Amino acid sequence: MTSVTMTVNGKAVTRDIEPRMLLSTFLREELGLTGTHVGCDTSQCGCCVVHVDGDSVKSCTALAVQFDGASVTTIEGLGQNGTLHPMQEAFRENHGLQCGFCTTGMIMSSVDLVKKAKEQGITIDEHYVREGLEGNICRCTGYHNIVKAVIAGAQAM
Amino acid sequence: MYAFGYHRPGSVADAVKLLADHPDAKLLAGGQTFIPTLKQRLAQPSDVIDLGGIAELRGIRAEGDNLVIGAMVKHGEVMRDATVKSMIPALADMAGVIGDTQVRNRGTLGGSISNNDPAADYPGAVVGLGATVITDRRQIAGEDFFTGLFETALEEGEIVTAVSFPKPVAAAYEKFRNPASRYAMVGVFVAKTAGGVRVAVTGAGPCVFRLPEFEQALSTNFAADAIQHLNVDASGLNADIHASAEYRAHLIKVVAKRALAKIR
Numbered sequence: 536m537t538s539v540t541m542t543v544n545g546k547a548v549t550r551d552i553e554p555r556m557l558l559s560t561f562l563r564e565e566l567g568l569t570g571t572h573v574g575c576d577t578s579q580c581g582c583c584v585v586h587v588d589g590d591s592v593k594s595c596t597a598l599a600v601q602f603d604g605a606s607v608t609t610i611e612g613l614g615q616n617g618t619l620h621p622m623q624e625a626f627r628e629n630h631g632l633q634c635g636f637c638t639t640g641m642i643m644s645s646v647d648l649v650k651k652a653k654e655q656g657i658t659i660d661e662h663y664v665r666e667g668l669e670g671n672i673c674r675c676t677g678y679h680n681i682v683k684a685v686i687a688g689a690q691a692m
Numbered sequence: 693m694y695a696f697g698y699h700r701p702g703s704v705a706d707a708v709k710l711l712a713d714h715p716d717a718k719l720l721a722g723g724q725t726f727i728p729t730l731k732q733r734l735a736q737p738s739d740v741i742d743l744g745g746i747a748e749l750r751g752i753r754a755e756g757d758n759l760v761i762g763a764m765v766k767h768g769e770v771m772r773d774a775t776v777k778s779m780i781p782a783l784a785d786m787a788g789v790i791g792d793t794q795v796r797n798r799g800t801l802g803g804s805i806s807n808n809d810p811a812a813d814y815p816g817a818v819v820g821l822g823a824t825v826i827t828d829r830r831q832i833a834g835e836d837f838f839t840g841l842f843e844t845a846l847e848e849g850e851i852v853t854a855v856s857f858p859k860p861v862a863a864a865y866e867k868f869r870n871p872a873s874r875y876a877m878v879g880v881f882v883a884k885t886a887g888g889v890r891v892a893v894t895g896a897g898p899c900v901f902r903l904p905e906f907e908q909a910l911s912t913n914f915a916a917d918a919i920q921h922l923n924v925d926a927s928g929l930n931a932d933i934h935a936s937a938e939y940r941a942h943l944i945k946v947v948a949k950r951a952l953a954k955i956r
Contacts, residue, residue, distance in 0.1 A: 537698050554698030554740065578728055581794065590768065590797040596727050597798065600698050601720070601744055644793065655772060669874070670792025683707070 539603045543568070544612025554600050558592075562609055570610035570639050574672070581671030584640040585609045591647035593670070610639040613646065613661035621691035622646050622684075625626045631684030633675035641671050641681055651688040659689040693730045704748055704828050704853055707741055711849040714739040719851065719943040721764060721803030724795050749802065749853060752811050754779060759857045760826075763802025771796060782863035786817050786881070789867060791874050802852040805837065808844050808899065810930065811875035816902035817865060820881025820892035823857040831856075841898040860885045862914065866951035867895065870934055877935050878943040883952045884914050891948060896929050896940045906948060916949040 540549040543566060550565050562568045562585065571594055574582035578596040585594045586608040613620040622642050625631070632638045648667040652659050664685045665678070673681060693909050695712070701707040711717055717739035719827045720726055729735050735932075743749055749764035759779045761770060770776050770787035777784045790796055790813050803812040805825065818825065818834040825832045828851045837845050846852070860883040867879035876895030883890045891906040926941035935943070 553695065555693040555695055557727075557731075576731070578724065578795070581792075584794060589955065591794050592797050593794045596724060596794075598698075598720075598723070598740075598742075600700075601723070601742055603700070648793065651772070667793055670794045 537600050539600050541599075541604065542606040542607055543604050552599055554598060554607055556599045557595055558585070558587075558597040558599045558602060558607075559594040562594060562607070565599075568609050569610050570638055572639055574636065574640075579672065580637065580640070581644060581668075582637050582640040584643040584645060584671065586643060587649070589647075591644050608643075610643060613642070620646065622649070622688035625688030625691060626681075626684045629680050629684035631677070631681045633673070633677040637671060637673045637675075641668065641673070644668055644671050645685045646692075647690060648685070649692050652689070653692075659686060661686065693842055694733060694736045696730075696737050698742065699739060700742045700745045702745055702747075702748060704851060707743060707746065707851055708828050708849060710739070711742050711851070714741075717741050719743055719806075719807070722766060722799040723803075724791065724799040724895060725803070725807050725809065737795055737933060743802075743851075752776060755856070756860045759783070759802055759859065760854050762854050763852045763856065764800050766802075766822065767791070767799050767804075768793070770801070779859050780821070780857055780863065781820070782792075782860075782865050782881070782883070783857060785818055786813050786865040789813065789865075789869070789874075795874075801855060805848060805855070806844060806852050808838050808842050810841055810876070810898050810900075811870075811873075811877070811895045813865070813867060813879055816876070816879045816881040816892045816894035817857070818855060818892075819900050819902060820865070820883050820890050821857050821860055821863065821891055822883075822885055822887060823855050824927035826854045827852050835902070838900050843899070858885065862955050864951040864954040866947050868947050876951070878940055878947050880944060880948040880951050882910070882948060882955070884910075889914060893944055893948075897946055898928075898930065903948075914952070914955070916952040919945060919948060919952075 536551040572582040574580035583594040716736035721865045761773040767787040823834040825837045863883035867876040879894040881892045889910040891903045924944045926937040931937040931938035
């Protein structure tokens, strides 16, 4: 067992875990943060995306022990004081979901995508959003409203 | 995943020592290939040595006309870095088409070239630019580094620390990506360098290779027209469910021309 301490959604957490535990398992089973979904478990679908020190990563393709000392944000930590994050609100407004399974990963990827675009001075248009979300798969194929939601969310962020 | 011991050294020297002490250990860089491999139980290392805590493996710096990129620098950093974009924009473009956003936020230069996946993008850039691979004990010319399918010139226990890319006169990378995996079915890196024209092909064969005929034709005229009359021999190229060897041979010229068309 290895001791790991990280900040998750603003709170410090410490656990003794097996080094082979994935970050997705750590979040879901050790911390009970089941908003992070595991879809494919093979790095393809993006349902498990969380932010580590500000970058979006697939938590099924990372070991929890790698993030000792890091700051992790999951979908549960995105809104503040009971208010939805502007990107969550935009997904709701634009009906950017069908079954909802991919939604948390879509939103986490979108927030990072918009933040990076603003830092780099990139225009957030449909092309940028579709390219940027290539690591997230919606099995309902509801991409049209997802893209609409991300563009609306970007304006609100 | 099988169980393993975990180590997080703070220096390259400590990592080298850990590797020597644990002969069945493996290095963990970005983990975007290694962790899926562990999950599928395709590897059973006794120990995993995580290079994520070693500051000397990070950072991008210009050294005269060379761009030196640390082994643990992530693809997303190379894609966005201002120094890379001004010195070798083709390298930033190449990093920007590896995998997807999240893979680029974890995957590293050192991990990619040490794995030497035949369909990886970085080997094309390393050979195409005539870069030098720097390890804990020596410097290896890019061309000598990639020796075969998933094989490199690295010795037992040797760790890539950085790659030094000479600034080219002009360069471009283009790939025909597998739409599902985003790996290169064919990737071509073309560069006009101080030492002549270089054309490196990845994804098409068991290992990255140069195309001397293309290089010769492009030496007098560095433009797509110059290779119009040439054809690539399909023998020895990869054939799989995605593409036959003949199709890949055809794609090499198409992709090379697209790369040349991007040069401005």
